[in-house]
Amino acid sequence: MNNNAYLKCIDPDCGLEYPIKSRNIECERGHLLDVKYKKTPSPDLKELFYNRRNPQGNIFNESGVWRFRELLNFCEIDTDNKDECSKYLVSLDGAEGRQSKPYHMSKVADFLGMNQNCLWLQPEGYNPSGSFKDNGMSTAVTHAKLIGAKRIICASTGNTSAAAAMFAANENMDCDVYIPAGQIAPGKLSQAYQFGAQIVQVKGNFDDALAKSLDDAKNQDGYTVNSVNPFRIEGQKTIPYRAIEYLNWNSPDWIVYPGGAMGNISSCGKALMELYEWGWIKKIPRIAVIVSEGASTLYDLYNGKFEGKKLRWNKGKPDTELIENYYTYLDRNGIRPQTKATAIQIGRPANILKGLRSLEFTNGVVAKVSDAEMLDAMSIVGLNGFDCEMASGASPAGIRKLIGEEIIKKDDVVVGILTGRQKDSSLAVDYHNDPANLFAIPPRG
Ligand SMILES: [Zn+2]
Numbered sequence: 001m002n003n004n005a006y007l008k009c010i011d012p013d014c015g016l017e018y019p020i021k022s023r024n025i026e027c028e029r030g031h032l033l034d035v036k037y038k039k040t041p042s043p044d045l046k047e048l049f050y051n052r053r054n055p056q057g058n059i060f061n062e063s064g065v066w067r068f069r070e071l072l073n074f075c076e077i078d079t080d081n082k083d084e085c086s087k088y089l090v091s092l093d094g095a096e097g098r099q100s101k102p103y104h105m106s107k108v109a110d111f112l113g114m115n116q117n118c119l120w121l122q123p124e125g126y127n128p129s130g131s132f133k134d135n136g137m138s139t140a141v142t143h144a145k146l147i148g149a150k151r152i153i154c155a156s157t158g159n160t161s162a163a164a165a166m167f168a169a170n171e172n173m174d175c176d177v178y179i180p181a182g183q184i185a186p187g188k189l190s191q192a193y194q195f196g197a198q199i200v201q202v203k204g205n206f207d208d209a210l211a212k213s214l215d216d217a218k219n220q221d222g223y224t225v226n227s228v229n230p231f232r233i234e235g236q237k238t239i240p241y242r243a244i245e246y247l248n249w250n251s252p253d254w255i256v257y258p259g260g261a262m263g264n265i266s267s268c269g270k271a272l273m274e275l276y277e278w279g280w281i282k283k284i285p286r287i288a289v290i291v292s293e294g295a296s297t298l299y300d301l302y303n304g305k306f307e308g309k310k311l312r313w314n315k316g317k318p319d320t321e322l323i324e325n326y327y328t329y330l331d332r333n334g335i336r337p338q339t340k341a342t343a344i345q346i347g348r349p350a351n352i353l354k355g356l357r358s359l360e361f362t363n364g365v366v367a368k369v370s371d372a373e374m375l376d377a378m379s380i381v382g383l384n385g386f387d388c389e390m391a392s393g394a395s396p397a398g399i400r401k402l403i404g405e406e407i408i409k410k411d412d413v414v415v416g417i418l419t420g421r422q423k424d425s426s427l428a429v430d431y432h433n434d435p436a437n438l439f440a441i442p443p444r445g
Helices: 045-051 066-072 082-086 106-112 133-146 159-171 186-194 206-219 230-236 238-246 263-277 297-302 320-332 352-362 371-382 390-404 425-433
Strands: 005-009 017-019 033-037 119-123 151-155 174-180 198-202 254-258 286-292 365-369 414-418
Touching: 033 230, 045 066, 045 238, 066 238, 106 119, 106 371, 106 390, 119 238, 119 390, 133 151, 133 159, 133 230, 151 159, 151 206, 159 174, 159 186, 174 186, 174 206, 186 198, 198 206, 230 238, 230 263, 238 263, 238 414, 254 263, 254 390, 263 286, 263 352, 286 297, 286 352, 286 390, 297 320, 297 352, 297 365, 365 371, 365 390, 371 390, 371 425, 390 414
Parallel strands: 119 414, 151 174, 174 198, 254 286, 254 414, 286 365
Antiparallel strands: 005 017, 005 033
């Protein structure tokens, strides 16, 4: 390896660096890390990426992640030879990200009050484990393989555990999934069980399970694949790559995501910072993050709803005390994140600082929506012939809200990310059996 890729602390005043084969997920002062590249990729690669859509028998061209491998080349591969690539890159036979691209959905556009040809929605649920997590898991497990890890570890009650366990099964690695004991319906973990993960029950809440998993990863030779892992972020950069490539590398006006742990916001922002710095895009799209009303940490802090101060990245000097005060306030008042959209039921977003950096770079906004609004949006997506999970409904619901506030214009070009597939069938059944719901089609008989 030529040390063209390395890890660097995101805090500009700290800036500690580590070799790419380090398994640190934070610097020794406790800050998050970025994967950095010394070389500037040539814009000529755009044509190569396009040509790889005809994969010519190479699964790494078929993969929606590894098709862009030169832009996340932390393994420093310098060949297109499939066998050589497969020594390093982890792929589910090219399936991760393969079917992901933006679509027009006319009924959704009408509901949102947008011009039909301006709205794009990109379903990431068409990944093999059913959510966007496969994008980042393929890269995280690639790094795990690079450093010789045999066991990957995550704390998760849903999509992350499914993706981690699936890749582990394919790579013949062990996978431990940490959950708070007695709080998780076993059905939510059915994919993790099916892919052979070891479920580890931890006394306490989800934060305790995550803390224990990070601890065990450090002390028991495990490899953490939660989104604090900077290599997860690298794979997730391909979500905006695919969207922008589909628009012939013309930036949309907006990219809209549901907001949970902020891994997606972090990766989208990093992708845009790099593309802009490399001169691949001329315009920076604005990111809109849509959180649930019941898990509104980022909304409250970003919009000055707590202590009257607007939390910003502030060129690398965010007011972290404000965040701590907010968490103390939540604890003192017994406020727990509460939404049926469990994928974004997160009170303490692990990547909040990287998320703030993304929002600052893109002049982003944060909005919040109710469970009812997410369910309506999920349902209208369904009436276009696409299924998505309730948390994904935050994207269209948030676009609708921001159009109502005239922050998004109806002829802005908007790409909304639908993060996952419907895995809780009762949500759709219950929705349609209640005639009071906006798009309900109750059974007849
Ligand atoms: Zn640092």
